[in-house]
Every structure is written in C-alpha cells, then in structure tokens.
Amino acid sequence: MKELRIIRDDPSFSHGGYKREEDAFDHEAFAQTIFRVVKDNEPPLTIGLFGGWGLGKTSIINLLEAKCAAEGGKHKFVMFNAWAYSGDSLRRQLLISLAKGLIADSGKRGIEIERLRKLNYASALEEEPGYSLRELWERGRDTGLLSALKSELLRAFENVKLAQQGIVGIFMSAVLFLVAIVMIVYGGIRSEMEIQRWGFLSLFLGVANFLMPKVENVFVLKRREIFDARLIFPEQFEEEYSNLIDKFAHNADKVVVVIDDLDRCDAETIKSVLVTLKNFMGKGKTVFVVPMDDSSVVRMFRGENTNIGYE
Template identity: 20%
Template structure:
C-alpha cells in the first residue's frame, strides 16, 4: 500500500481536525463586506495547507459561494503563470455564465451574453499583454488562434479596442464578477506558491494587483511565509536581500494572515497506524516514538516515511525462510529516518558502520564525541538527538542495541532500492540479494 501526497478532496475527508478551524475562516470570508480581501494561509511544507484549503473550498461551495482553484507551480515561465492565472479565472466564469445563459429566459440570456462578451474582451486583453503564441493553449476555448494572432498584431496599433481594454481591465473584471456572483463574491484559491521558483511566486502575487481595485473577490493564498518573504526580498535586491522589505511586501498584500493550526501527532497516529502493513511494527510504541522525534507532526513527511518502511519490510520478506525480526525492522525504520533527515550521516554510516554504536555509547556515558564523529555531528545537526531517542538503554522503551555491520550493510542495500540513493545521489549499493538476509544479531 502506497500513500499519496494528494490533499484531501473535501470536508468529509478531514482526518486532522481542520474542519472546525475552516468553519471559522469561511464564516469570516462569507461575512466580510469590504472587498477585495486577501487571506494568507501560512504554514511550513507538508503541514496540510492544500488539504485545509480544500476543506474551505468545500464549505464555501455548500454556502453557495463560487470558487476557483489555481496551481501556479504547473507553469514555469513568469508570463505564462500570469496569463494562466487570469485565464483560469475567466474560463471558470465563462463556463458558468454560458450554462446560465442556455438555461435562462430571454432577459437572462441577454444579460449573460453581455457578460460573456466582456469576458471575451478581457481574455483578449490578457493575450495582448502576453503577446506570445503560447497563449493559445491557455485560453481554454475563450479565444481562438485567430483571436490570439489578432491580439498580438494589435501590439503595434496603440489606440485600438484591444489596447483600450487593457486600461479598462480592472473595471471590466469587477463588472463580470458582479454578474457572475449576482452581487456576491468570488473566492480564488492559489495553492503551492512556495513550490514555485522565487520569481514565479512573486509574479503571481504581483498579478493580483489587476484584480484588487474593484472586484468582489477573496484571494486565499497558501504559502510558507518565510520562503515567499525571502523570494520578495531577493526580488528587490538579489545580491543583498532585505528580509524586512520582503516581509513588508507581504504585509501590504495580505490583509489577513491565517497561520495554519498544527496537526496533533495523535491525529497522525490515528490516521496512519493502520497503514503500516507489517504486524510487528503497526502497534509498536518504539516505532511511533522514532517517527515523532524524526518528523514531529508533519503529515507529508510521516506518510513518505510509512511508504518507505512498508516497501522495506516487504523487500526484507522476499526470503520466506528467513523473515525479518522486530529488531531488524526497527533498525530499518531508524536507518530510513536517517536517510530522509540526515543523508550525510547515512552515507557516513555506510562507510563506517561502527559510528552508530559510538554515538550510542557517548549518549549513555554522557561523553563528548571526538574526531570525525564530532565533525559528523556538527555537519548533521539533530542526528545525535535522533539516535538518543532510539537508544537501547533508554528507560521506558524497548529499542534493540545498535545494529551490527552486517545488518547495516544489508539494510542500507535494501533502502537504496526502496527509498532512493542516500546523500542525494551517491552511487548505488550492490544489488540486494534476499538470501543474504541472514546476518549476525537478527534473531532478537
């Protein structure tokens, strides 16, 4: 069983307690009178920002509020991102207006036809601004190829109708949103800004200025605050980024900062405990202690760890005559966590398997590390804490003593297959042979 990183699709799929918080935010979005409004949903990578916004989108839809979802990281060029954002909104509006036009009476059909004509002009203005033949595929049927060509030709004809619509874009867009929402509000969710390149992320934020003048819109932007603030700082001065100026840029753009509520580790355990396929590990206190120390309450990182552990356990069972012991499986989990969190230490451990035991002894005797061991600890902050958490002499837990060199060689070979090369691209280990699963110290 492999777990995906996909966000939950709706409020009914919430497993981490987001709904109660999302209800509060959605109530505020629905009740706010002074529009447009920009909400920043802030949280580190992997903490569930996309899932939280999917819950919000579902709750708003149940209130009858129209929404649009946009993922800027799918577009790698700055002007493509800018254009795709605009065309995504216009396409969604055009589709719904056309549905209402076809289903309405004569007066409604005329009203919708007028709004659709404005949408078409807005789309053409956006294509004119882009002035690239790549615009065609992004217009999703609002414009034909001839329309785009005409818009590009208009670049050399100041004063034409297309050029005038560039200047009227903000007001025309506000009018279309008003028709589309019947005087209500449109909520635009922009996800994964922190997955974009710095220039692309800032391009998305800058492009919102086209909408922020008059339209009755709420923009909900998911981002790692620090990542995007640093991108803004580099935008103003690439050689000497001014972090304060980057933060000021976001503060001016974001009207309401919403810091994503943390997911409890207990909620992660409830959700994922049944996803661990090996019976020796599924209810292990020691395994979940390792996971909490290594990954805290980051749902995405824990899911990735569980995927790797499940594949590793299955691989170790390829030899039915020598099934892996609990000891070996717990060591596999620790090595997987080391590979994910501290790839440099993982690579060093492959070269010198005795380093784990020396760290374990230093923790028990409260002594200092020396030489290469001390340097390795400095290069991999946090690794000593992780190994201390799984120490076999730690009270209250039943962790096995450090693995033998034979066990480490076996497990690092398996993890190279089930989790990718250590240290971000080191040469792969020799091919894993299931019959080699017999090794010293495995029978505990």
C-alpha cells in the same frame, strides 16, 4: 508477510468527500474559521494560509471549496494555480480561471475563455515577394493596351458577369472563346477595330473565367497572428477583471479566489502576483486566499535558495 504501503502525498477531502475519522489534523476547524472570516467580513479582503509543505493547506482549501458550494451560489469559488501558468501571462490565466469558476453555462464559458485567450493578439498580413497590383498597373499604364482595356472593362463589366466555375463555367468560357475568335477574325476581314476590341475583351473574359479558381495561387495574402509578449497591461486587466465580476457574479455575495502554489514560483513571479493582488484586485466583492509556505517565500527574496519548490 505484512503489506508495506506507501503514504501518498495527495490532498484530502477533494470533491466534498470529507470524513471526520480521516481528519486527524482537524483541517475542518481551519476551513471553518476561514469560511467564517469570509462570511462575516466585507471585501476587499486577503487571507493568508501559512504553513510548511505537507501540512495540509490544499486539504483545507478543498474543505473551503465544499463550504462555498453548499451556499447555493452566494459564495463563488475560483481556484488559480500560479505555478502552473508561471510561463504565461499570469493576468491572462487568472482571468481565464475566473471565467471558468464564474460562468455556469458551458457555451458562454467557452466563448468568454476564447475571447480572453486572444487578448492582445493582432492580425497582420505577412509580406510575400512579388509586385502589388498597383505596381503592375503603374508599370503598364503608359501602354495603349492598358488604356484601351481599362475603357472597355469599365463599360463591359456593367453588363457582363462571370459564371460560376464547374460545367457552367467551362461552357461559358468556351462560348466566350468562340465569340472572341469569330469577332477577331470578322473584324480583321472587315477592318473593323471596334469589333476586334470586343473580340479581345471576350477572349479576356473567357480566360479570366477559366482561371478564376487559380487566383489564390497568384494573389497571396498570408494572415498570421502576432502575440504581444507583454500580454495584458494592468489597466486592461483591471477592466476585464471588473467586467467578469459584474457580468457573471452579480448574484453572488462574495467571490473567493484561491491563489495556489505561489511558493513554488520564482521570486519575480511571486512579486508580480503580490503586486497585482495589492494594486488591482482589492475591489468589489472578491476575497483572496493565499495558501503558501511563507518561510520559502522569505528565503526566495533573501536569495538563500534560488530553487525553492516542492522537493
């Protein structure tokens, strides 16, 4: 019995594995034409690669990538999948894809990608129930104890330093407690208030030294990151995009950016990408290639089908 094999819907010629005998639809000719347009024309330039699903647009893009790679860095190639990131900031993800395609050094690439991921993040302090130190001070500032403590602390802290916790810290606390008891008792017997005040100060320092590791359980400042849902603003995106090109593609003649799977996105995402292409990316040395099923995009905007995709 003969085998019944299924023809898989996988793009051909990935990773430069082109074989002429497997190219029945002559994808090489299309890729070569696009590459010649890229080489022979100055940017800004946008190239549309139109065709229905299953006609080999991705295979053509794979061949184009191999041709750019063969130029020895003169033509940088960046692949951006619009559909994969339609739930996130397209602008942010495009910048990250650009960094991945342009930066050869893995260390620098990782640092730059992390920086781009955090664009428009802000650190904030999350409020916790309780009193602030200022409120506690204001509540007790009229008492004689606080006034005396403030005066003694200002003078004593110039010469007193808390030891590190551990055996040394425990030993220091024990010494301070012992000194405090002796001075308080001796001052009470001799009716010397000054000696007693120093005894109470020693007691306070002993307690503070002993409880210092527990401070984080008393004073709580929880830090969290707030994310701006609007993500990267157009002006910020344009600046970041230009910086990436200038910094990491200064030795390249052209930067070829492919916006893939755009026809799988919803109408709002498609519109956002096209407007971004028109208004903010037609600069410098960038050439954009947009492979898509144009008939699906037209139907999307006409409202004939609200679920366009690869079915």
